[in-house]
Amino acid sequence: MQVDISLKKIEDRSYTIFIEPIEKIRNLSKAVIVTNPKVAGLHLGYLLPKIEASELYIVTLPDGEDYKNEQALNYLLERLFDHKIDRKSTLIAFGGGVIGDMTGFAAAIYQRGIDFIQIPTTLLSQVDASVGGKTGINNRFGKNLIGAFHQPKAVYIDTHFLTTLPQREFAAGVAEIVKMAVVFDKEFFAWLEEHDLYEEEHLKYAIKRSVELKAAIVAKDEREGGMRASLNYGHTFAHVIENETNYKRFLHGEAVAIGMVMANELAKLMDLMSQEDAQRVKTLLEKYNLPTCYEIKDVDSFYEHFFLDKKTQADKIKFVLPRGVGDFVITDSVPKERVFEALKRFTRC
Amino acid sequence: MQVDISLKKIEDRSYTIFIEPIEKIRNLSKAVIVTNPKVAGLHLGYLLPKIEASELYIVTLPDGEDYKNEQALNYLLERLFDHKIDRKSTLIAFGGGVIGDMTGFAAAIYQRGIDFIQIPTTLLSQVDASVGGKTGINNRFGKNLIGAFHQPKAVYIDTHFLTTLPQREFAAGVAEIVKMAVVFDKEFFAWLEEHDLYEEEHLKYAIKRSVELKAAIVAKDEREGGMRASLNYGHTFAHVIENETNYKRFLHGEAVAIGMVMANELAKLMDLMSQEDAQRVKTLLEKYNLPTCYEIKDVDSFYEHFFLDKKTQADKIKFVLPRGVGDFVITDSVPKERVFEALKRFTRC
CATH class of the missing domain: 3.40.50.1970 (Rossmann fold)
Known part of the structure; x- marks a missing residue:
């Protein structure tokens, strides 16, 4: 019955x-x-x-x-x-x-x-x-x-x-705006390169565009499934950085800024992103005085930390990697050696 | 914007x-x-x-x-x-x-x-x-x-x-089955009068029918709105009884059994239910040794307790009252005197 x-x-x-x-x-x-x-x-x-x-x-x-x-x-x-x-x-x-x-x-x-x-x-x-x-x-x-x-x-x-927002916190917000542009919208990225967010009207437009981009993703995938994972660009690395520094040294947006630069290094090694595009992202982040490097003391330990993330299941790390500017791939099949190679580029800042 | x-x-x-x-x-x-x-x-x-x-x-x-x-x-x-x-x-x-x-x-x-x-x-x-x-x-x-x-x-x-369920707890479950029948389904009520739920096959049918009835309500009104309130038949009174007895003396289903009898008294006073139908409900509950009376010591205090219920907004009490057997009305306009009149019938068991 x-x-x-x-x-x-x-x-x-x-x-x-x-x-x-x-x-x-x-x-x-x-x-x-x-x-x-x-x-x-x-x-x-x-x-x-x-x-x-x-x-x-x-x-x-x-x-x-x-x-x-x-x-x-x-x-x-x-x-x-x-x-x-x-x-x-x-x-x-x-x-x-x-x-x-x-x-x-x-x-x-x-x-x-x-x-x-x-x-x-x-x-x-x-x-x-x-x-x-x-x-x-x-x-x-x-x-x-x-x-x-x-x-x-x-x-x-x-x-x-x-x-009344301190400059560092303002910049941390800009990092998330840049993230949205790199992953989803190359025109918006180019616009960001040309406009100053310290100007009220530009800032409002940038907020609107970021919100629209995120809304489009969330509408497709309200709970955490495929598409929504793309919002984690930079975050896989950022979570480890925040964890290693006990969430004290960097604001979340600052860690994301570094995380994006790290993801870009990996994307370069995977032939997904040109050196030129990676540099454009870095230059934009530096324009707002965001940090773009974190000195990894122990690459093995940094790698192990990936698996503490609640979004990391079993033994696979899911990376969101930019494909140039304005597009991305989500992959859990990056060879461990490639990840190590990328991380090693950050043992010295 | x-x-x-x-x-x-x-x-x-x-x-x-x-x-x-x-x-x-x-x-x-x-x-x-x-x-x-x-x-x-x-x-x-x-x-x-x-x-x-x-x-x-x-x-x-x-x-x-x-x-x-x-x-x-x-x-x-x-x-x-x-x-x-x-x-x-x-x-x-x-x-x-x-x-x-x-x-x-x-x-x-x-x-x-x-x-x-x-x-x-x-x-x-x-x-x-x-x-x-x-x-x-x-x-x-x-x-x-x-x-x-x-x-x-x-x-x-x-x-x-x-x-392995104690008899009292079994009966408490029967009270909820009776509730569903009184409010929604007179054929089911008549079936319950004629069948013994201690028999396995009858019990399974009664569970199935109760679940179907509740499912039909919930499908229409997944969150607490109009229709779903009908499931509170007997509960407005039961909550006060449970509260006054510190949830110790009665099982929830037992309090609901008494609450239904109280609601029926009020329904009678409002010309919604005949004495005969009220008696049929009482007889069915008593067949399973469910309590049908609770001696109210202080009618004023009992009345005041209605307003502690989280479903009672401001100064109106929403009563679910049976209209005969198999139908109901939800009303927040029962005159206070009528409620007192019904409650006074329970000052002595």
């Missing part, structure tokens, strides 16, 4: 990313702004008059990746219960990637899911975390190991918040 | 509920059976030879609703990391509702979601928890307040496991 449960249906989780100064966010019932003390001090005065909610609460969480953990998540969830947040309420993530990931995850599991809005305040979270629906926390086993896919109801990208 | 993120797509989370002796569960890669010590001792010997997985682990969690909490969830998640469970692995929930809810929630948030299979071992979890995709844990603010919707890949209902 059997019963077939039919759950095939059209799901619509579409939303809009607004890349413009926030005017009003209207018609919220209960809402909670989740932010950190620094962003709150700098920008709540700007945001608060723009929010129209029947009740509004503000919860601050400690700043930084070290606090993207279960304790902070539970602290947030408890505040939501204190304020009797119900299923029609909305959480507003107001901060960088850490705030976005934790707020999104809290929204995913609070009473089995409530709405959330993202107002990312760093360039990295504006171009990266605002598309894809990934939410989660870290634990002692690694990063983002507990989480859910939960799409926001809307994202507001307001470059006003970037006026 | 804005970017519209289009996430409208056909999602297929369909699965099959098998109501028959388990033969083989094949082709699993890594799998983890999550169970409790009691079920493990009684039934792992029966289950293990039927599971074909490349690697198989067993994790036991403490038994009972008191342990459906964050600590037990974290303990489970940590074991999954210990065993390097990956995104292609499968969790197998082997136990009653508590094991099903916790295992399902762990599967929902482990690396943003992995597969799980349900093998419910109580009658209640076979007819109730196996359809609907609700997963979650309790916390100090209430029951199931943290959770997610996550559908299983398959459900195996094997009445073999019921041979």
Whole structure:
């Protein structure tokens, strides 16, 4: 005897990313702004008059990746219960990637899911975390190991918040923009070579284009499958670099910048990329003072670290390698010797 | 400037509920059976030879609703990391509702979601928890307040496991079967009046019919909206009874049995149900030795408790009231006096 449960249906989780100064966010019932003390001090005065909610609460969480953990998540969830947040309420993530990931995850599991809005305040979270629906926390086993896919109801990208962003963090965001261009869009890459992102209008266009490119990928592959893996260009190497340096020395975007240069070396050895294209990428990264080298002390150990990544299954490493500029291949059949050859080029910076 | 993120797509989370002796569960890669010590001792010997997985682990969690909490969830998640469970692995929930809810929630948030299979071992979890995709844990603010919707890949209902189920727990499961019949299906109700569920073949048919009825509702309303609320018949009252007795005196199904009788009293006062139909429901429940009365000590206090339910918004109580047998109404406009009148009939048992 059997019963077939039919759950095939059209799901619509579409939303809009607004890349413009926030005017009003209207018609919220209960809402909670989740932010950190620094962003709150700098920008709540700007945001608060723009929010129209029947009740509004503000919860601050400690700043930084070290606090993207279960304790902070539970602290947030408890505040939501204190304020009797119900299923029609909305959480507003107001901060960088850490705030976005934790707020999104809290929204995913609070009473089995409530709405959330993202107002990312760093360039990295504006171009990266605002598309894809990934939410989660870290634990002692690694990063983002507990989480859910939960799409926001809307994202507001307001470059006003970037006026207080330190230069290094700005550049880290640019690294993700460059990544999108190298992998998907050679015209956009050429545009980046010719335009200065310190200019407001250029920056807005670059954010828009990055978001569009990522959205196109995510629409095809909402969960992690084939295409979405292409977003990991530079990241396979970056994760090892971040791991070896205990996530202290480099910002994520900086590690990605180095990771892209490393991936390009491997792409060159595999005859996928010309020296000239590799140099164009490096030059663009250096224009924003991004690091492009990391001195590998022990090539064997660096190689072993690839296998700690949760996306690396069993004994195969999946590399995203650019094919020139504007195209890519995903391959798990790079000979170990080739990888070593590429890594050895980084034993001296 | 804005970017519209289009996430409208056909999602297929369909699965099959098998109501028959388990033969083989094949082709699993890594799998983890999550169970409790009691079920493990009684039934792992029966289950293990039927599971074909490349690697198989067993994790036991403490038994009972008191342990459906964050600590037990974290303990489970940590074991999954210990065993390097990956995104292609499968969790197998082997136990009653508590094991099903916790295992399902762990599967929902482990690396943003992995597969799980349900093998419910109580009658209640076979007819109730196996359809609907609700997963979650309790916390100090209430029951199931943290959770997610996550559908299983398959459900195996094997009445073999019921041979060791205490009579009271069996009856608690029957209460949910009766609930489905009263609300949705008068022919099924009449069938229940005429057939003895202690007989294997009748029991299997009753499980199948209950599961079909619930599946039809859930398919229309996967998340909690209008129709799905009809499943709360008896529950609005049951939650208060369980709360007043600290979840100690009655099993959930027993509280639901009393709750249905209370809802019927209110339905009678609202001219929705005849005395005769109310008596038929009561007689059927009593046939399985289910309680049908709870002595309300303080009607005011009982009434106030309605508002603690997470499904009760603001100052309106939503009642699911039967319209005869086999139909229902959902209403939030029952006059307070009517509710008091119904409750007063239970100040003495």
